[in-house]
Amino acid sequence: MALDLSLPRAGVPSQRRAFTHYPWHVAFLVLGIAALGVWNLASASRSAHAPVWISQLSWMGAGAAVALALGLVDYRRFMRGAYVFYAVVVLLLVATALKGRVVMGARRWLAIGPMNLQPSELAKIAVMVALARWFHMDAAKRKDGYGLFGLVVPGVITLVPALLILKQPDLGTALIVVAVGATMILFAKVRWQTLVAVGAVVVVGAVFAYPHLKPYQKKRVETFLNPEGDVLGAGYHATQSMIAVGSGQALGKGWAQGTQTLLSFLPEQHTDFIFSVWAEEHGFVGCLLLLALYYALVVSALGIAGNARDRFGHFLAVGVTAMLFWHAFINMGMVTGVMPVVGVTLPLMSYGGSSVMAVLIGIGLLNNVASRRFVN
Incomplete structure (x- = not known):
């Protein structure tokens, strides 16, 4: 794969060739998941004061416009501004720590x-x-x-924003950032001795970091290890979520018929626990459908990464794939009780403008890489 940093030549023929190779299957998968997400939100928010699904539609429309706009520019042009964009985002994170709006004890906005x-x-x-x-x-x-010292720069690139996010505090998003960075590093071919050393460092670091977590973060880990220990307190979220998932049984209770949702037993039912709403109302069969859509999307994204025309496109597609996979994996894991509750959204299903925008920007970059795999 070439290391040329020169800008590609733009022109109408190149745009036409890119359009010819546009990954329509990815677009249809995204559209399918987004449509189910809005439909599910309409049910999840029926007891809320405002119809959040309408706001979600607006954000999805804006995100789709940004994704399409990204497709008009060859992704290789983003390479020169990569570090500048990274620096701007880090500065925004610092500004958030200093001047951000506090909501429910967290300074994230x-x-x-x-x-x-x-x-x-x-x-x-x-x-x-x-x-x-x-x-x-x-x-x-x-x-x-890569040896251990070769990973210093990628490690710093990953950990600087992750630590700033953890400080907000936002453990879930910090974990996603680390997971995306770690996945991209693994795809860069790391020596097995280095993997063992990094694994040991992570384990030791987790042991030393645990005492410094916020009290509520510690409680989440303890509740995960012993869900019955505080069912009405720290374990309430996980317990109610598992009740909702299990009560859906094979075919579910039907749209807008979920009692856990209707009676507002599910906390954050339109954001972090949106999958619980889906499971209760559409059952095991509905969950299999949603899992199949996410599986197809992740496999398609991996295919795009494998067929990218250069290393930049390859790693860009790997990063988007990692973001989609870890979001879905962690969210579904926490609402079904197999992972601690850490506050991670389900892509294109959970309500949230910034989350939707980030996912659709990633999809736009992914489709850009796929469209231009045969364009010089």
Whole structure:
């Protein structure tokens, strides 16, 4: 794969060739999941004061417009501005820590004019773009794979925004940023001795970091290990979620018929626990359908990464794939009780403008890589 940083030649023929190879299957999968998400939100928010699904539609429309706009520009042009974009996002995270709006004890939002921005969502995109640029330039020098010292720069690129996000505090998004960075690093060919050393460092670091977690974060881990220990307190979210999932049985109770949802037993039912609403109302069969759609999307994204025309496109697609996979994996794991509750949204299903925008920006970059795999 070439290391050329020169800008590609633009022109109508190139745009036409890119359109010819547009991954329509990915677009239809995204559209299918988004449509189910809005339909599910209409049920999840029926007891709320405002119909959040209408707001979600607006954000999805804006996100789709941004994704389409990204498709008009060759993704290789983003390589030169990768580090600048990363630096801007880090500065936004610092500004959030200093001047951000506090909501429910967390400082995650930054007011920019009339708009409230959640920079932690942009951090996922910034990390994947910066790492893609780094590995595009550096991976060719590592014929025998990456050793421990070779991972210092990618590690710093990943951990700086993750630590700033953790400080907000937002453990879930920080974990996603680390997971995206770690996945891209693994795809860069790391020596097995290095993997063992990094694994040992992670385990030791987790042991030393645990005492410094916020009290509610510790409680979540303890509740995961012993769900029955505080059913009406820290374990309430997980318990009610598992009740909702289990009560759906094979075919579910039907749209707008979920009692856990209707009676508001499910906390955050339109955001972090949206999958619980889906499981209760559409049952095991509905969950299999949704899992199949996510599986097809992740496999398609991996295929795009494998067929990218250069290393930058390859790692960019790997980063988007990792973001989609880890979001879905962690969210479904926490609402079914097999993982601690850490506050991670389900892509295109959970309500949230910044989250939807970040996912659709990633999809736009992914489709851009796929469209231009045969364009010079």
